[in-house]
Amino acid sequence: MTTHAYTKELQLARLAVQRAALLTKRLLSEVDKGSFDKVDATPVTIADFAAQASIIAAIHHTFPTDQIVGEEDSTALRQDSVLLERTWDLARSVHLDDEASEAMLYTPSTKDEMLTLIDLGAQGNAGRSGRTWTLDPVDGTATFMRGQQYAVCLSLIVDGEQVVGVLGCPNLLSDRRVAEELVDKDGYGQMLSAVVGHGVTIQPLGTGKLLDGTMLPGVSQVEDPKEVRFIDTQASETANLEVHGKAAALLGCAWPNPVDLWSAQMRYVAIAVGACNAFVKVPLKDSYRSKIWDHSGGMLLAAELGVKITDLAGNDVDCGLGRTLAGCHGMVVAPASIHGQVLEAVRVARQS
Structure with a gap:
């Protein structure tokens, strides 16, 4: 051991x-x-x-x-x-x-x-x-x-x-x-x-x-945006799915993914076991902040496998701000090799 x-x-x-x-x-x-x-x-x-x-x-x-x-x-x-x-x-x-x-x-x-x-x-x-x-x-x-x-x-x-x-x-x-x-x-x-x-x-x-x-092996560090495989939940009432779709279109990757999971933590699991390799969350409301228990732990799994996790501004997620991810507006989760391209696609999609 x-x-x-x-x-x-x-x-x-x-x-x-x-x-x-x-x-x-x-x-x-x-x-x-x-x-x-x-x-x-x-x-x-x-x-x-x-x-x-x-x-x-x-x-x-x-x-x-x-x-x-x-x-x-x-x-x-x-x-x-x-x-x-x-x-x-x-x-x-x-x-x-x-x-x-x-x-x-x-x-x-x-x-x-x-x-x-x-x-x-x-x-x-x-x-x-x-x-x-x-x-x-x-x-x-x-x-x-x-x-x-x-x-x-x-x-x-x-x-x-x-x-x-x-x-x-x-x-x-x-x-x-x-x-x-x-x-x-x-x-x-x-x-x-x-x-x-x-x-x-x-x-x-x-x-x-x-x-x-x-x-578990690390995620593949893809460089072609068409190889981004998003996971999402079409039943979400807090995420701007229209922007999610626009970002995928800008990248030229498939959306929505056939893998659709309600549990936020299960989306990290899906990345870890290879069912997908990325997800984004663009909140419908600017004031929305995720609860820490919906992401802590799962984020560590993803990070240990070569995934980069930031907010919509590209800032690292701070887990020391109470019961929510208070400093984190939205999320971009993707292999480190292509995270920057996914982040930019989300930025452009939000402005369109």
Whole structure:
């Protein structure tokens, strides 16, 4: 096993994500997902709450002084006894079947402790100093509800820089084909992880100790703009798809790509496994800023494979500005060799 400065953190993150992924898989087998709508109209399920509690329990137990930024808070659970009971049952019932692996994690012992752990994530902020874990317990909740692609995401940011990223993809096939409807029905999906400076590993998700993985090759450093293969989501309500299409036309590349994924983090996964090699996000509103948990970790995977990531002005993405990528208006994600051409195409498309 390769050792590095974050060996312990990576091991814990992988195990925590694997357990949370199993938790979400268990809920997928139920007909009633216990869902309701949040204020922003995004569907949420007890899987979001239980997975957040499960991951934070493990991280906080081992690294009690680290900041944690999670998407959910416990307000809705505190107001709904049925959802609370179901979340509690799910959070405490899923364990890894390897005792040594499970012993590295932690499970809340009471409902109140579970609620407190969830709120640790809601109260956290990423800064430019210190250590902060960011997590999205279910990135792509809408597609999760349909049994399609989603990701359980965890990353570690140190002094504003991503250093560890782990994405569990419970429905990703072992042959690495990516589409919403191509779902792993026989296994537990795949997990991708990265440590800064050490590349990207993919390994099957399992039920116990971590399974062996393989290193992913870097992305092809294409120079012909026709070789850009964008991924997008045609269902987006926050992105200017017209500009996306114009940028692709300027480059002379195909658009839209047959690979269309709702989950933001799964788009980084699609790049990592070779289903595409780029994406852009031009927000409809100038005020729009992405949530940090929708990108941290996934960005590290892409960067480790030779992808450059900037905002629409060509600036690097700053992960030390709180709960959003506050200094980042839009995104351009492409192989380093052609990122400049993609960035220019987006600039021209926005002005046309």
